[in-house]
Amino acid sequence: EETFGSSLLDVIQSGVENPDSGVGIYAPDAEAYTVFADLFDPIIEDYHGGFKKTDKHPPKDFGDVDTLGNLDPANEFIVSTRVRCGRSLEGYPFNPCLTEAQYKEMEEKVSSTLSGLEGELKGTFYPLTGMSKEVQQKLIDDHFLFKEGDRFLQAANACRFWPTGRGI
Numbered sequence: 001e002e003t004f005g006s007s008l009l010d011v012i013q014s015g016v017e018n019p020d021s022g023v024g025i026y027a028p029d030a031e032a033y034t035v036f037a038d039l040f041d042p043i044i045e046d047y048h049g050g051f052k053k054t055d056k057h058p059p060k061d062f063g064d065v066d067t068l069g070n071l072d073p074a075n076e077f078i079v080s081t082r083v084r085c086g087r088s089l090e091g092y093p094f095n096p097c098l099t100e101a102q103y104k105e106m107e108e109k110v111s112s113t114l115s116g117l118e119g120e121l122k123g124t125f126y127p128l129t130g131m132s133k134e135v136q137q138k139l140i141d142d143h144f145l146f147k148e149g150d151r152f153l154q155a156a157n158a159c160r161f162w163p164t165g166r167g168i
Contacts, residue, residue, distance in 0.1 A: 004029045004093035011036055013096075014156035023047060026156040029093035080142075095158035103165025111167060128163035144168055 006028035009016075015024025025043060027033055033040050041053050062068075072078040089106055092098065098106075111125045126135060139145035145168055153159055 004031065004097050006032060006093065006097050008036065008039075010096055010157070011039065014152050017155035018152055021152055026096060026153075026158065027094060028096040028157075030088070095153075095160070096156050098160070098165070100161040100164055103161055107165040107167055126168050128166040128168070131163075139168060 010028040011025050015021050114125050
């Protein structure tokens with residue numbers, strides 16, 4: 001067991017319930033990658049085609065950002081952009097071990113932070129709790145909103161308290 005109380009069973013639960021799973025394990029929190037490194041490391045290396053724990057991601061290279069022009073000056077190709085923020089905040093476990101109160105607390109932190117963005121970074125945060133069917137359908141039609149997690153995520157307890165604490 002580790003800091004957030006997760007165990008080896010939390011890590012392998014989805015694979016136990018779904019033997020046909022491609023990977024079969026989920027990290028319930030960041031610490032799991034260290035505590036259960038003997039299990040995670042070879043699976044991660046295999047999944048990522050030989051990328052070892054000692055390997056480093058190459059440095060980012062966007063070129064000279066000061067010379068980047070408008071990529072679509074005639075507005076013919078770029079319809080929209082989006083920023084995806086996954087729920088991995090320091091001091092919290094991952095989905096399988098989050099309490100309902102933690103989901104709510106994290107949603108408040110993320111939504112209040114996003115509401116402070118201005119200019120071209122400004123957007124709209126839609127909490128899933130209380131979302132109208134019309135807004136939900138519009139977000140599905142626009143390919144922003146997806147249905148609740150699949151059986152693999154459900155077996156890993158990644159969908160508990162749905163839709164509490166979730167938003168788009």
